[in-house]
Amino acid sequence: MPEGVAAVVTEMQTRLDALPAGSGLREFLGTYQRTTTAVGKAILDGRFEDGDWVEEWDVVFARLYLDAYDAHVGSGLVPRPWRIAFEAPADLPALRQVLLGINAHVNYDLPQALLRVISDADFADPAVLAKRQRDHEAIDGVLASRVAAEDDQLTVSGGKSLLDRALQPLNRVSSKRFLREARQKVWHNTRELQAARLTGQAAYDVRLGELEVLSAARVADLLAPGQVLLRLAVAGFGVVLPPPA
Structure with a gap:
């Protein structure tokens, strides 16, 4: 494993080891590790x-979490x-705990992480920026390969309701679609933040x-009662920054 990624995985394990067995914080942290x-x-x-760039991005992204x-x-x-994700009730189903963390991390942290590893010069170079975007999109393949395994992990741990398990095949397809949708929105939001960065810190x-x-x-919406993946299928996963005022 690359040195920087290995260090992050070790840091995550240190935090997992310090958490009590019943902590709701364990679900997303374990999944993320x-x-x-x-x-x-x-x-x-x-x-x-x-x-090398993906490793740098992965470490910066994890550090925000x-x-x-x-x-x-x-x-x-x-x-x-x-704050909303961390303060969620500890007895929430594991699936929802994981989705809260994913939502906060992807929607809020990921555009910031991309900006920290894509310089103004990179944004100004179409060839470099296209390469960065392709690697950003290639992460989908890695994450999609984890969907089934993580779904099974939640089932084994008792973190899914009978309805969740009945909907498992649909959930896996939906999760992959959410990943693609979120990545597209994240790239849009990254470009919006970059335009603002060029204007100035304020x-x-x-x-x-x-x-x-x-x-x-969006994180708060996931705390509402009901089948969360079905609701996401209607409302979508990511968020989109509107044009600046």
Whole structure:
């Protein structure tokens, strides 16, 4: 496994080891650790055009989650999407705990992570930017390969209701579609944040604040009663920054 990814996986294990067995925080953290391991393997297998860049991106992306997690555990300042996810009732089904974390991390953290590893010069170079976008999209293949395994993991752990299990084949297809949809929206939001970054820090902060509000609202929506994947099939997974005011 690449050194940077391996270090992140170890950090995640340290936090897992410190959590009590019944903590709702374990569900997303465990899922994320397994997914990060899969990304590390994909890098070694040469599944990306620029494996070094993907490793840097993966570490930066994970760090945003770990920073939010540490702030929550240490009673620090936590971004709103993560605060809602972290403060969800511990007895929520495991599937919903995982979806809360995925939603906060993809919708709010991922555009920020991409901006941190795509420079202004990269954005100005169509060939480099296209390569970055292709590697961003290639992550879908890695994540999609984990959908069935993670679905089975939730079933074995008792984290799914009878209805969830009955809908399992549909859920797996829907999850893959959500991944594609979210990636497209994330790329749009990354471009919007980049335009703001070129304008200046104040403009960027405003747009990031808008993304925080939109992402928090989507996480909160997942806490509403009902079959969450069916609701996502109607409402969609990602969020979209509107044109700047």
